[in-house]
Amino acid sequence: MADNFQTLKCPACQKEMTKVFVPSEGVNIDICLDGCGGMYFDTREFKYFDEQHENIDEILKAIEGKTFTPVNEKLPRTCPVCGARMVKNYTSTKQEVQIDECYACGGKFLDHGELEKIRAEYATEEDRRDDMMKAVYDTVGVEIKRLDAETAKLRAERSLMKKLFDKMIYG
Ligand SMILES: [Zn+2]
Ligand SMILES: [Zn+2]
Structure with missing residues (x-):
């Protein structure tokens, strides 16, 4: 206003x-x-x-x-x-x-x-923002780590499927 x-x-x-x-x-x-x-x-x-x-x-x-x-x-x-x-x-x-x-x-x-x-x-607006980002990361960081682990697992599965597939096609 x-x-x-x-x-x-x-x-x-x-x-x-x-x-x-x-x-x-x-x-x-x-x-x-x-x-x-x-x-x-x-x-x-x-x-x-x-x-x-x-x-x-x-x-x-x-x-x-x-x-x-x-x-x-x-x-x-x-x-x-x-x-x-x-x-x-x-x-x-x-x-x-x-x-x-x-x-x-x-x-x-x-x-x-x-x-x-x-x-x-805080000394500056930047410091205030950094601190806020750190707190946000601490909260979502756990979730990101879980997603990372899931992605790594999917990637491993995909590469295994590719290996099997290659074997089927090329022997
Ligand atoms: Zn008053
Ligand atoms: Zn108001």
């Missing part, structure tokens, strides 16, 4: 969120400055801020020195943009940080402090 100027209600504490403009990316991030300190990113915003080399000064400046109300991070949340039930997902295979994602509009809600943790997980 495209960035708009509608005020969002924080999905964690129901307080009105504040738009924090990030000029370098030309986007507004919704931050719960008067409540829990949570942040809402729309589907295209998050990728500008999840890596260590990306600048989050504007976001840090906005939350600097503020005390936020703690919230129960385990509670289910509703997307403040489209009203769909959000889904809790780990941000990586390290399974350290869990954020709320909206599968309907692509929005992401991060509790206070989670953005910093996500950024600390």
Whole structure:
């Protein structure tokens, strides 16, 4: 969903969120400055801020020195943009940080402090992807090995049949 100027209600504490403009990316991030300190990113915003080399000064400046109300991070949340039930997902295979994602509009809600943790997980997007691929391979690797073994067996059978066939034809 495209960035708009509608005020969002924080999905964690129901307080009105504040738009924090990030000029370098030309986007507004919704931050719960008067409540829990949570942040809402729309589907295209998050990728500008999840890596260590990306600048989050504007976001840090906005939350600097503020005390936020703690919230129960385990509670289910509703997307403040489209009203769909959000889904809790780990941000990586390290399974350290869990954020709320909206599968309907692509929005992401991060509790206070989670953005910093996500950024600390990997140095680059490539490292994040590599780690994900490794995890995928670990899961499907077992299946691939089984298929490989089956293929090898089929190949052996085929070569045996060919030998028998050759013998029948050419003696
Ligand atoms: Zn809040
Ligand atoms: Zn949504």
